[in-house]
Amino acid sequence: MSSSDQEEEYHDEGSPLFRDDSEDSGRRRRSSSGPSSAAVGEVPVSQSIIKAASNVCFSLFVLAVLAITVAAVTYQPPDPWLQSSAALTTSLSRVLPNSTFLVPDDSLLPTGEDFNSSSSSAAAQRDATDQAAAADATPAAAAGSCDDNDPDAPVNCSDPRVLAAVKAFNAKAFFRKSIVFLSYEAPVPGPKPGECDVAWRFRNRREKSWRRYRDYRRFALTAGEGCALEIVSVGKFRSGKNAARSPRRTKGPKSPHVAAPPVDAEINDTVPVVGSEAEFRKGKYLYYMRGGDHCKSMNQFIWSFLCGLGEAKFLNRTFVMDLNMCLSGAHTEDGRDVDGKDFRFYFDFEHLKDSVSLVEEGDFLKDWRRWDKKKGPGRITVRKVPTYKVTPMQLRREKSNIIWRQFDGKEPENYWYRVCEGRAAKVIQRPWYAIWKSKRLMNIVTEIAGRMDWDYDGLHVVRGWKAQNKKMYPNLDDDTSPGAIVEKVTKLIKPMRNLYIATNEPFYNYFDKLRSYFHVHLLDDYKELWSNTSEWYNETTTITGGKPVPFDAYMKVIVDTEVFYRSKAKVETFNNLTRDCKDGINTCNL
Template sequence: MKDSHSHPSSSAAAATTAAEPIAQNMIKLISNLCFSVFVFSVLIFTVIAITYQPPDPWLQSAPALTTLFTQSENATFHIDTSIIKTGEDISPSPQDPPLPFPSQSAAAPAVTEAVIEKAEERIANLTPPLASPADSDDAVGVVRGPCADAAAAGTLNCSDPRVLIAVERFNLRTFKSIAFFDYQTPVNGSTADECDVAWRFRNKREKSWRKYRDFRRFKLQLTDDCKYKVVHAGRWHSGSNARRNPALRPRNEGARSGANGKGKALPKISNRDDEINDTIPTLGSAINFRNGKYLYYSRGGDYCKGMNHYMWSFLCGLGEAMFLNRTFVMDLSVCLAATYNPSHKDEEGKDFRYYFDFEHLKEVASIVEEGEFVRDWKKWDKTHLKRNKVPVRKVVTHKVTPMQLKKDKSTIIWRQFDAPEPENYWYRVCEGEAAKYIQRPWHALWKSKRLMNIVTEISGRMDWDFDAVHVVRGEKAQNKELWPHLDYDTSPDVLVEKLKGMIQPQRNLYIATNEPFYNYFDKLRPNYKVHLLDDYKELWGTTSEWYNETTLLNNGKPVEFDGYMRAAVDTEVFYRGKTHVETFYNLTKDCKDGVNTC
């Protein structure tokens, strides 16, 4: 019996022993498989990280861009033109370059509380204290004055450095979104207790290094214990005595280098921006021309397309020139597409400098204007023997890649775009394999500073304290098939209800919109201080700085403030608002690019 009972136990033990190696092998097999999957995943991720080229920054998402540029049968832009972005909106702010400014260091840092405290220390070391420490007052905007006798006499010495310190502190406290630079010594205002002060500044949200001017009138009080205090500050550009002397400004901006000087003289405009330099660079001599290397794009199918299309193509050409280490030959003549014109017709002969910052482009890229380039080219070929003519490589198709041209020794690489659309679009050069090598230099393309001066003027008149709403209407509101709810969601009654929950009542409200009827937003006025672009028409009217300077660029002919300029200014003022309300994110559930594109 004992043996019969022990046999089953032995069998079970043997089975257990045999099963253990199988289980262990299975665990090892699964572990090895998981480890292999992990290693393979890491390998794939590493390859992607090395080879991936990030897309150019743009208004649209990467999938939207892919869709736009892979549909060759309709490879043009059909995106929202009521919001316009350029390089200063999408690239990081670079280090400030040297910018000359009278009696100030070009690279002077922003005025901060720490800078003010150091200035006070220097003043204290130079001047003995005029009141006991017990009388000190650390309130913002209050510093020591020169003497109690002056307070009793009611006189104010605007050149006293303590006046400037009081103004600097007041500005820091009042305008928190502004970085201040290059204060000038205060001068007398209109009465004995007023001083006019000028400075340069930049909005902290702006990503470019450009600076703008303001000059305001301040009423200051000199207290009995010799301290300065700002008791009232004037509005934007109210300090007229601190504006620069217009007689000292240069008068050659916008003219071609070597011009005969017979053009119309500019009227004296006291607020003119002296730092804009729109002069067209010249090659200097025939020898300089022959020793250069150029990339020349003939006009293609991009001409008279929308401005977003233009920028996409232009930056492709400029990016290829940088890749090839060549000077880019650019045509300053722009054709403005019908969508921006009241006539609904394309308008040729617009100047690049109306819309973009040519001075900045010259600083960051090697460029030459097409007219100057062709003139020097013809002059060289005409005065030299045939065997010494300029070597030219003509490229008749975009399928010849920049990589294939990298080692070409020709003085001129001439890309010709004579094929039918869309084969004749400049941006086709940067497609496919070339996209891995050509980076569009977005940092080179900024909005015109003349337009940005209008933006600054509008924002300054609202004392930089406003909220903004972007209301897309126009043709989109009428297209119920693609945007079924947009018209209703942006109607006046609905806007009033929606904005009540987003913006405090009686705030300054700037409305960036393509709605053509000025009175459309009147129902918002009882609740907000409504501002529209057309409220500031005098900034581009016949007596404005913008009007006179663009007229000079256009050989004495007035320039229209067109739809693209309106959209550019609207966009930038919108960005400077403290609260942003977007049409397709806050006001409607419709998709930005139409039904089912969210």
């Protein structure tokens, strides 16, 4: 008898429909070969179906739990910094809106000034305060009597009416140009009678930071009706040289025949140092030894650097920072890595040190060697952490003066950002608000936009390797040809407007066909802003002790992109010019 027959016989005998008599026993013997009656067939089949269904459901549940458990244990989330540029852009666009750091070779990642709402609110509050102060500073005598003044006499620049006329002119001329005037300085005489140079501080509403910029222009004035003065002509951006500040004296050979350009006196990126031995011993420091992120792309550097700053904040420690950077070949014109770059060339160090607690690595190591006693109670305690797998949470109660993270392993085990992966990602917050672009570079951006009176449109043309890659971008080369650009841009931008073209196209005359329709401006038209007679050159050589600093490709991308960002009407490659997707074929909906 088979096992199924035995099981059926067992269930049949246990059924209350059967009795222990001879007739039923004979029926049971006849049913041993299989169910032969309706009563015998109905109950076992239904019970078997229910049992089989429950077994299947339970098995599926167990398999699902097992699959989820295995996935949770073994799954490692993809690291966007190690993926292709397409995956990088896609992943960042989901978490970092309003893109503005370098994704090779056509866009920048956002810094804190681009999307930090707290900066925007703080800027608005400062605007209101400064504008109120500027209004209160308007001389009362400007509205007074002028009966004693000779209308034929030369304009006196110290006359309160001069500043009143300049303010009225600026309020009207820049009303629709996103410029907020914060404060004015006293007018000074120009080179000719009737000319006055006036300087003021301003902010651009398109920036969410509260950084101020400076302009000084030359005004020609004459007597008007009644007491008012009329402005006859106005110079271009920073044309009032007499109102420019005297340059700071810098070390180096004297050149009496060449006047040093003015510098931005509001930039203060001196390196913070530990004041005394007692202060050093009381401090708590987080020291990241140089790892595999050195000479990697700027994306990876910033992602890792912000991880270190985030851990230092989580541990309530001062971060030990190396100002020396290596610019990856991805951001240089010849494709070679360039070591020895200074962090202050690209980012606002003054804002960084005001936002987080840090010290410079060189001075820190000198103080450590000088004040550390190898033996005895005065010894500076150190906790060496050889692997990123020691989480920040495990170091939360560490009492040592210095937590020294060492990254000696092979790539990618020696990347700084590995510290912030896994469970640490839930507790470490990267302080994006601490990273702003260099004010020295932003001064160049402001000057280029100022020379166009902040009244211009922008065109962003991406070519380079993307236009050569027909497999990923089959239409880009043709869609960004000179003829195709003219055909599309003339339909989107009004004729004879100022048109700034941000592009990675190396051939300067590539856009000559547009010059018949617009006033075309390219970054190379402003080379004097970073030449050896420029304000930028004078300020960067102050950092390097007189050694010239090349204006590299990454700096150009920052300036180019930020000038485009401030334009009014914007025409973009992947939104307006081409049918291709920004990250290659079949990625438009990602």
